[in-house]
Amino acid sequence: MGIARFILTLLFWGALNTFFSSESKYWIIEFLDTKGTPVSARVEVADSEDKKRTGLMFREYMPENEGMIFPYDEEIVLNFWMKNTRIPLSIAFVDKHYRIVKITEMFPYDLRITSSGKKAMYAIEMNRDWFKKNKIKSGSIIKIQEE
Numbered sequence: 001m002g003i004a005r006f007i008l009t010l011l012f013w014g015a016l017n018t019f020f021s022s023e024s025k026y027w028i029i030e031f032l033d034t035k036g037t038p039v040s041a042r043v044e045v046a047d048s049e050d051k052k053r054t055g056l057m058f059r060e061y062m063p064e065n066e067g068m069i070f071p072y073d074e075e076i077v078l079n080f081w082m083k084n085t086r087i088p089l090s091i092a093f094v095d096k097h098y099r100i101v102k103i104t105e106m107f108p109y110d111l112r113i114t115s116s117g118k119k120a121m122y123a124i125e126m127n128r129d130w131f132k133k134n135k136i137k138s139g140s141i142i143k144i145q146e147e
Contacts, residue, residue, distance in 0.1 A: 024044050024045070025044070025045040025047055025146075025147070026042055026043065026044055026045065026147040027042075027043050027045055027069060027144050027145060027146050027147060028040055028041070028042055028043075028144075028145045028146075028147055029041050029042075029043055029069065029124065029142055029143070029144055029145075030142065030143040030145070031100075031131075031134065031136045031140055031141075031142050032136075032140050032141050032142075033134060033135040033136055033140070034135045034136075034137060034140075035135070039134045039135075039136065040065070041065045041066065041067055041124075041126065041130075042065060042066050042067075042147070043066065043067045043068055043069040043124060044066070044067070044068045044069070045068075045069055045071065046068055046069065046070045046071075047071065052070055055068060055070070055080075055085065055125070056068055056085050056087060056089065056125060057083065057084040057085050058084055058085075058086070059085075059086065059087055060086060060087075061087070062087055062126075062127055064127065064130075065130075066126075067124055067125050067126035067127070067130070068124070068125045069122055069123070069124050069125075069144075070122065070123040070124075070125075071121065071122050072120075072121050072122070073121075074121065075095060075096050075119035075120060075121050076119055076120070077115060077116055077117065077118065077119055077120070078093055078115070078116040078120050078123050079113045079114070079115045079116075080106070080113070080114045080115075080123060080125075081110065081111055081112065081113055081114065082106050082107060082108060082109055082110040082111070082114075083109070083111055084109070085106075085108060085109065086108050086109070087108065087127065087128075088105075088106070088107060088108055088127070088128035089105075089106045089125045089126065089127065089128055090103060090104070090105050090106070090125070090126050090127070090128050090129060090130055090131050090132070091103070091104055091106055091114060091123055091124065091125050091126075092123070092124045092126075092131060092136070093116035093117075093118070093120035093122070093123055094120055094121065094122040094123070094124065094142055095118070095119065095120050095121060096121045098141055098142050098143065098144070099139060099140070099141055099142075100136070100137070100138050100139060100140045100141075100142065101116060101117075101118045101120055101138060102116055102117055102118065102120075102138055103131050103136070103137065103138055105128055105129075106125075106128070124142075
């Protein structure tokens with residue numbers, strides 16, 4: 001039993017290491033604040049099902065103006081949770097017209113579902129209160145630029 005558990009642990013950590021060491025793609029998102037002033041953030045792109053499933057789980061820290069974006073091929077109602085996520089986050093749901101349809105706060109390790117409530121094509125996770133601090137609200141428009 002001890003050897004089997006050891007091997008499973010090695011496989012698990014090897015898979016995590018492979019996932020986190022794989023080359024990540026980043027985009028620059030420009031948000032327009034309530035006065036129309038652009039505010040930029042650098043976001044890691046969750047561009048595979050594995051990256052979408054894992055998101056920001058297990059991370060200890062995220063720099064101030066960085067986050068993660070989850071792009072989808074079509075508009076759908078998006079649902080997120082904070083399983084194994086240590087960092088308190090805010091999430092913005094964005095529709096196909098690049099308009100934020102909802103911003104909400106999420107709490108570490110919370111297993112309750114956070115839903116977009118409306119169809120969206122993108123979810124953007126930032127440190128908690130980042131949107132509030134930068135005066136980004138529902139209805140704000142974003143621009144996406146690949147890095």
